[in-house]
Amino acid sequence: MNKPKATDLRKPAKLIELINGRNVFIWGARHDGYAARLSLTRHGILPTGYIDSSPSLAGSSAFGLSITDPINFFSKESWERSFILVASGFFADEIVERCEEEGWQRDKDLAVYGELRRFNYQVEVAGMCNLRCISCPRGNWPRHRKPGFMAAEVYSRLIDKILLDDPWTGIITLYNWGEPLLNPALPEIIRITRNNGLLSAVSSNLAMEKDFEDVVQAGPDWFRISNSGWGENYECTHTGARWDVFHSNCHKLSEYKQRHHPDMIVEFFFHIYSHNRNDFPKIQSFCDKLGFTLRYRHAALAPLDNIALVVDGGQITDAAAKTRKLQFLHVEEVMDIARAERNRPCFYMNHLWIDWDLSVAHCMEWYDPALKLLDKDFLSVTLDEIEAARIGSDHCRKCMEKGIHRAYCVYGNEKLIATKSSIPVQKEDLSHDYC
Numbered sequence: 001m002n003k004p005k006a007t008d009l010r011k012p013a014k015l016i017e018l019i020n021g022r023n024v025f026i027w028g029a030r031h032d033g034y035a036a037r038l039s040l041t042r043h044g045i046l047p048t049g050y051i052d053s054s055p056s057l058a059g060s061s062a063f064g065l066s067i068t069d070p071i072n073f074f075s076k077e078s079w080e081r082s083f084i085l086v087a088s089g090f091f092a093d094e095i096v097e098r099c100e101e102e103g104w105q106r107d108k109d110l111a112v113y114g115e116l117r118r119f120n121y122q123v124e125v126a127g128m129c130n131l132r133c134i135s136c137p138r139g140n141w142p143r144h145r146k147p148g149f150m151a152a153e154v155y156s157r158l159i160d161k162i163l164l165d166d167p168w169t170g171i172i173t174l175y176n177w178g179e180p181l182l183n184p185a186l187p188e189i190i191r192i193t194r195n196n197g198l199l200s201a202v203s204s205n206l207a208m209e210k211d212f213e214d215v216v217q218a219g220p221d222w223f224r225i226s227n228s229g230w231g232e233n234y235e236c237t238h239t240g241a242r243w244d245v246f247h248s249n250c251h252k253l254s255e256y257k258q259r260h261h262p263d264m265i266v267e268f269f270f271h272i273y274s275h276n277r278n279d280f281p282k283i284q285s286f287c288d289k290l291g292f293t294l295r296y297r298h299a300a301l302a303p304l305d306n307i308a309l310v311v312d313g314g315q316i317t318d319a320a321a322k323t324r325k326l327q328f329l330h331v332e333e334v335m336d337i338a339r340a341e342r343n344r345p346c347f348y349m350n351h352l353w354i355d356w357d358l359s360v361a362h363c364m365e366w367y368d369p370a371l372k373l374l375d376k377d378f379l380s381v382t383l384d385e386i387e388a389a390r391i392g393s394d395h396c397r398k399c400m401e402k403g404i405h406r407a408y409c410v411y412g413n414e415k416l417i418a419t420k421s422s423i424p425v426q427k428e429d430l431s432h433d434y435c
Contacts, residue, residue: 009111010118010168012043018111019083023048026113027095028088029057029067030295031201032120034222034265035170036087036113037063038199042170051084054414056294062265063221074102079109087113090347090409117168118383119352122364123158125150125189126178127356130208131240132319135228135271137177137303137367139239140319145369150356152188157379158354159196165383171199171221176353176364177303179205181212190218203269206249207241216256216264223257224267225250225292228299229276230283237273237299237326239319254290268292271299272422274328280423298329298422300411303367304399307407311335328422334410335403342403349390354378360386362395365408371395 008014024040026033029050037047050067057067084104086095092112104110114120128147132139162169172193174180181204183189193200202215203224216223227246228237235243250268257264268287270280280296287294301307306320310331316324324331353364358377373389374381390396399405410416417423 009107010116012045012167015111015116016043016045018108019045022081022083023077024083024085025049025051025068025073025077026065027051027070027084027086027099028113029054029062030088031171031173031222032087032113034062034199034201035117035120036085037065037170038197039113039117039168039170040085042197047085048082054295056296060293063263070098079104082109084110085113086110090412093345113168114350117170117350118166118387119169119350120171120173121162121169122173122176122351122353123150123155124176124178124353124355125155125174125186126180126183128182129177129179129205130182131179131205131238133205133239134237134319135299135302135323137305140317140323141303141305141367142317143368143370145355145359146357148356149183149185150189152185152192154358155185155189156192158358159192159198161379163196163198169198171201173201173203174220175201175203177367178356179208181206181208181210181215187214187218190215190220194219205238205241205246206253207238207246208249209245212249212252213256213260216253217260219261220264222265222267223253224269225253226269226271227283228271228273230279233273233276233279236275237271237323250286250290250292254292257291266290266292268294270294270296272296272328272417273299273326275326277328277422277424296417296423297412297414298417299323299327300408301327301331302365304363304365304404304407305368307331307335307404308399308402311402311404329411329416329420331407334407337410337416338406339403341406341409342400344406344409346396346400346405347409348405349396352378352386362393363399366395366399 024047026036026047029052049065051073052067053070060067086092099110129138180186180202190200199221201222202220205226231243270283301323309316348363351364353361360373360378362371362373
C-alpha cells in the first residue's frame with residue numbers, strides 16, 4: 001500500500017485504508033480529542049480509547065472511552081494492532097516525536113487530526129461580556145469590536161458551509177472573548193449544532209443572575225467554567241463578578257447536568273495566580289462534590305496584543321499592569337521559554353475566530369479590531385483564501401519571529417506547573433468539604 005500524503009487523509013476512505021482494521025486511539029482527551037472522536041464516528045471509524053498525559057485525567061473517561069496515560073499505553077500496545085490519531089493542539093509536534101520514538105510512523109501508524117480538518121472553528125455567538133476581567137481584553141484593552149449577537153438562522157447557514165467545506169469538523173466552539181449565555185438564541189444554536197452531528201462547546205463565567213437551564217436542556221457536550229480563586233480571591237481577578245452568584249450557579253449547573261444531560265462534560269478551569277494558589281484544595285473538593293473535571297493552568301495575560309506590548313516595551317493599561325503583578329508565571333519567564341521554541345508550529349494557524357457578524361478575525365488570540373485578515377465575511381470567502389491570507393501575513397511572520405505565538409502554549413504547559421510547584425497542595429491531601 002502506498003503511503004498517503006497528509007492532505008490525502010482528508011478523504012475518509014484514505015484514512016480508513018491506512019487504519020486497516022487496527023484499534024484507534026485518540027491522543028488528547030480535551031477539546032480537539034472530543035472533536036476527533038465524533039468526526040471519526042461520523043465516518044464509520046469507532047475509536048477504542050483516549051491517551052492523555054494530564055494527571056487530572058488519569059483513570060477517568062470521556063464519552064464512554066477510557067483515558068490511558070502514555071506510559072501505560074506504550075507498555076501494552078504496538079503499532080501492529082493500534083493506530084494513533086494525535087488530537088492535541090499545543091503539543092501535537094511533541095506527541096508525534098514521542099510516538100515515533102516508540103516505533104509508530106507518521107502517516108502510516110499515526111495521523112494528526114489537525115491535518116485532516118482545515119480549521120478548528122471558534123464562533124463568537126455573543127460579541128459582548130458582562131464582566132471586565134483584568135486579564136482579558138474585555139477589561140484591559142481600550143478598543144473593541146461592535147457588540148451584538150449571532151442569530152440562529154445565520155448560525156445555521158454558517159454550519160452548512162463549514163460541513164460542506166470541511167467534512168472532518170467535529171466540534172464548534174461557541175465562544176472566544178464573549179459570554180455566550182448572554183445570547184438568547186444560544187439554546188437553539190446548540191440544537192442546530194447537535195442536529196448537524198457536531199459537538200458543541202460552551203465557556204461561561206457563570207457570574208450572572210440569569211437562569212440557564214434551557215441552555216443545558218439543549219444539550220451542549222462540553223461546558224467550561226472560568227475561575228480564578230475562592231471568595232474574595234475570585235472577585236479580585238474576575239472583575240465585576242460576585243462570588244455568591246458564581247458559587248450558586250455552579251450548584252445549579254451540577255443540578256441541571258444531572259437532570260437533563262448527565263453525559264455533558266463540565267470543565268472547571270482554574271487560573272493560577274500568586275494570590276490564589278492556596279485556594280486549590282477548596283476548588284478540588286468543590287469540583288469533586290459537584291462532579292466537575294478540574295483543569296488548571298498558569299494565569300495568562302491576554303490578549304497577545306498585551307504580550308507584544310510587554311515584549312516591545314510599550315505602554316499597557318492599568319488593568320493589564322495589575323494582572324502582571326498578580327501572575328505567578330510572569331510574562332518575562334514565559335517569553336524566555338517561548339523564544340527558545342519560536343521555530344515550533346503556531347497552534348492558531350488552523351483556528352478560525354468567526355465573529356457574531358460573520359467577520360473573520362486575523363487570529364483568535366489577537367484582539368484589536370484594527371487587525372483584520374480579510375474584508376469578506378465567512379459565508380463569502382473560501383477556506384483556500386483564508387489559508388493563503390494566513391500564510392502570507394506579515395503580522396503572523398513578525399509574531400512567530402518573536403516567539404509570541406508560543407506564549408499561551410507555555411502558560412498551558414502542565415509540566416511547568418509541576419516544575420514550579422505552582423499548586424502547593426495536591427488532591428490526595430484534601431480532607432475538607434467546601435461545598
